[in-house]
Amino acid sequence: MNDKEIAVVTGAGQGIGLATVKRLVADGFHVVMVDRNPEPLGNAAAALRAASNSVEHFALSITDRPAVAAMIATLPRIDVLVNNAAIFWDGTFDATTEDDYKQMYEVNVIGTFIVSQEAVKVMPRGGRIINVASRAYLAGYAHAPYITSKAGTVGLTRGMAIDLAERGIMVNAIAPGLIETDMFRSMSAERQQEMIAKQPTKMVGQPEDIANGIAFFADPRSRNVTGQILALDGGRSMGITVW
Numbered sequence: 001m002n003d004k005e006i007a008v009v010t011g012a013g014q015g016i017g018l019a020t021v022k023r024l025v026a027d028g029f030h031v032v033m034v035d036r037n038p039e040p041l042g043n044a045a046a047a048l049r050a051a052s053n054s055v056e057h058f059a060l061s062i063t064d065r066p067a068v069a070a071m072i073a074t075l076p077r078i079d080v081l082v083n084n085a086a087i088f089w090d091g092t093f094d095a096t097t098e099d100d101y102k103q104m105y106e107v108n109v110i111g112t113f114i115v116s117q118e119a120v121k122v123m124p125r126g127g128r129i130i131n132v133a134s135r136a137y138l139a140g141y142a143h144a145p146y147i148t149s150k151a152g153t154v155g156l157t158r159g160m161a162i163d164l165a166e167r168g169i170m171v172n173a174i175a176p177g178l179i180e181t182d183m184f185r186s187m188s189a190e191r192q193q194e195m196i197a198k199q200p201t202k203m204v205g206q207p208e209d210i211a212n213g214i215a216f217f218a219d220p221r222s223r224n225v226t227g228q229i230l231a232l233d234g235g236r237s238m239g240i241t242v243w
């Protein structure tokens, strides 16, 4: 890794996380790939290394603080942290259980908190943290636990931005709209079409669209930007169509 800046990306085995890894190595970072699903993670990291990209990988859950701390202890420092790992499901309010709520909050909010708290211990010269929230933090049909968790991610972003600003650690969030990944494909075809129809652009975005926004906040030249929520959502957050 030598003189490269070091970026940690969670949920790096596929989707938006993997696109972000590719973008950040292209931008000159050494990237530490983290995911709880070992096989896709290992395959993706091996393919990137075979193409001479500067990456390493760790299979762990962001909710496992000892595993997160052990991973971070192997790094000389962290310059950029991308908290991208999250879970999602679609389901009616009546069918939602307390366990659904707890599990989603545990991963999407507490997991993000754990990795951030451990990472800032090795950001002696400041850094940039990017939390991947969702446009859904504003509203959406049939995923109340996810909406709650992503509103929590936005709140955590703002709280961290205030508390860490004097240490030169900038904390921002991306609020993606519909992006074509396994998370999007986990919804029924009917539900996918229903959601695309509500987009002002009438299209679904690609993981690279989100990686582009993350790369902006990860850039050292964004050192004066903190506490911001950037919607990359085909305009849906403007509220000009029905929710």
Ligand SMILES: NC(=O)c1ccc[n+]([C@@H]2O[C@H](COP(=O)([O-])OP(=O)(O)OC[C@H]3O[C@@H](n4cnc5c(N)ncnc54)[C@H](O)[C@@H]3O)[C@@H](O)[C@H]2O)c1
Residues within 6 Å of the ligand: 010, 011, 012, 013, 014, 015, 016, 017, 034, 035, 036, 037, 060, 061, 062, 063, 083, 084, 085, 086, 087, 088, 107, 111, 132, 133, 134, 135, 136, 175, 176, 177, 178, 179, 180, 181, 182, 183, 184
């Ligand atoms: N795809 C969309 O339409 C969309 C829209 C808005 C926001 N987002 C957000 O973007 C981010 C990435 O989503 P995606 O679409 O690429 O999803 P995805 O399901 O394709 O990938 C998520 C990755 O996170 C990993 N992960 C899940 N829980 C983990 C844990 N506890 N520890 C470590 N890794 C874990 C999974 O193994 C997976 O590799 C998420 O935060 C998601 O909420 C996605």
